[in-house]
Amino acid sequence: MPFHPLIDQGYFVTSVPEHEGEFRHVFYGAQQVPVADCPNCEKPLIRYFQLDTTDPRLGCTDAPTEFLPLLYCWSCKIPTFPFSYRILPACGVEFLMYAVGKAKAIYENYPEAFPPSGVKLIALTERQQALIHRGNKEEYDDWVTPDLYGELDEIFANDYQIGGEPQLTQTPWERAWRATLCPLCLDEMPFLASFYDANLDPRGFSGEDTVQVVFTYCPKCHVVSAQHQCD
Ligand SMILES: [Zn+2]
Ligand SMILES: [Zn+2]
DSSP states (O other), X not given: OOOOBSSSSOEEEEEXXXXXXXXXXXXXXXXXXXXXXXXXTSSBOEEEEEEETTOGGGSOTTSSSSEEEEEEOSSBSGGGSXXXXXXXXXXXXXXXXXXXXXXOOSSXXXXXXXXXXXXXXXXXXXXXXXXXXXXXXXXXXXXXXXXXHHHHHHHHTXXXXXXXXXXXXXXXXXXXXXXXXXXXXXXXXXXXXXXXSOOSXXXXXXXXXXXXXXXXXXXXXXXXXXXXXXX
């Protein structure tokens, strides 16, 4: 089964000071109004990314809003099941699927938002994409030789990716990856973005740096779905 990204060209997402950012993409930070509260916790969901849909590189120009928020919660049962919501034209969201229930906070004094930053996107080279693809298909021990260490370290230094095929925490991905179906049209939802646990807060969003949140997007129904993987 091939990996289906929304856009074939992948981009590493790098954090830069807000005034140096591209388009109006924002990494983390507090949500804008109207705030989407977690249906379990009744407080704002964590915004991983505000995607500016006018950026023609990212394949979301048909979205009903200028901004597409990538949202998740770590303070309740949401991480136990795919979490899906539809983007509404007035910038709100409608929850379609989520695990119901409270849970203990991941750590004490969990923030309502993580510090924001601007974003620059760096296009992956064909070679980088091919190495990631190989890493997702095969055990590293089978093919990684010392001459590749430098190139792979450069790839692994990137914790966030939009489009293309991201380096996945669970491999080989064909065994580990569960395709997400859009809860509205039941089509497979293409991959949009992935985030390892690293941000401007040293505690991160889950307290475990091997945790990765993966977002998929149905461009027909404007539905976002998120789930996480850990190794
Ligand atoms: Zn919650
Ligand atoms: Zn759909």
